[in-house]
Amino acid sequence: MSPVRGPRKSWLFSFRDLIVLRTAQSLASAKIPARRITRSLKELRRHLPEAMPLSGLAIEAVGERVVVREGRRRWQADGQYLLDFEGDPASGSLSIIERSDAGAASSAEDWFERGCDLERGNTDAAREAYERALQTEAAHRGAHLNLGRLLHECGRLAEGERVYRRALQVCGEDPLLLYNLGVLLEDMGRKSAAMDAYEKALRADPRLADCHYNLALLCKALGRPKQALKHMAQYRRLVGPGS
Numbered sequence: 074m075s076p077v078r079g080p081r082k083s084w085l086f087s088f089r090d091l092i093v094l095r096t097a098q099s100l101a102s103a104k105i106p107a108r109r110i111t112r113s114l115k116e117l118r119r120h121l122p123e124a125m126p127l128s129g130l131a132i133e134a135v136g137e138r139v140v141v142r143e144g145r146r147r148w149q150a151d152g153q154y155l156l157d158f159e160g161d162p163a164s165g166s167l168s169i170i171e172r173s174d175a176g177a178a179s180s181a182e183d184w185f186e187r188g189c190d191l192e193r194g195n196t197d198a199a200r201e202a203y204e205r206a207l208q209t210e211a212a213h214r215g216a217h218l219n220l221g222r223l224l225h226e227c228g229r230l231a232e233g234e235r236v237y238r239r240a241l242q243v244c245g246e247d248p249l250l251l252y253n254l255g256v257l258l259e260d261m262g263r264k265s266a267a268m269d270a271y272e273k274a275l276r277a278d279p280r281l282a283d284c285h286y287n288l289a290l291l292c293k294a295l296g297r298p299k300q301a302l303k304h305m306a307q308y309r310r311l312v313g314p315g316s
Contacts, residue, residue, distance in 0.1 A: 181210030188219060196223055212243045218253060225257050233257050248278035255287065264295060282311035 188202035203220035206213050217240035224233035237254040244250060255270035271288040274281055289304035 181206040181213045181216065184209060185213060185216050188216070192223070196227065199223060214240070214244050214247060214250070217244065218249060221253055221257070225260070230257060230261050234261070246273055246277050248274045248281050251277065252281060252284045255284070259287070259291065264291060267291060268295070280311055282308050285311065
């Protein structure tokens with residue numbers, strides 16, 4: 074895995090990272106030695122394209138080979154192990170299909186995944202996909218998080234705040250929603266409200282290291298040095314030596 078840090082320390086995963094995650098999840102219950110699984114996943118990741126091809130991908134276990142089909146092309150990911158991918162247990166296959174039109178998505182999760190796929194190239198379409206996900210399932214936490222973040226990143230702060238507050242009503246006091254709301258409120262200059270959101274996030278999850286860090290800086294800016302030191306010390310304990 075090789076995720077990178079995005080805006081405000083959010084994690085960004087590549088297409089290849091996501092495929093490796095899905096494959097690893099499918100292998101979790103298989104009786105294959107961990108060393109062999111690791112080697113197979115490394116080989117698979119090395120040959121995967123950087124982004125989802127328009128033709129889609131299908132990963133199949135053929136005999137003792139892992140074969141990837143990309144449109145009409147077929148290439149071997151690993152020639153030694155039989156991998157049981159998510160999908161039909163009888164065929165041992167996992168199919169990943171790129172949706173080419175809005176009507177292809179139906180469930181909230183379909184719309185959410187479509188939004189994730191669109192983020193790198195078309196943020197307007199990604200926001201629309203997340204909105205469609207929420208129309209289908211009002212309590213879809215991931216869609217709320219991603220939609221709020223995209224609105225924040227493009228400067229639509231009031232709309233982003235409404236998304237997060239609506240999410241907190243339907244999803245409860247989720248720590249990541251509260252943390253993202255705190256970051257947004259800080260950027261709006263509403264420091265007291267941001268502090269309240271961060272403190273609620275930490276009550277829900279005291280191990281949210283980035284929240285301790287942001288709260289430490291905010292306390293320092295508001296002239297509360299003792300609280301700032303407390304949160305910075307907690308941040309350093311959570312992230313380990315060298316922080």
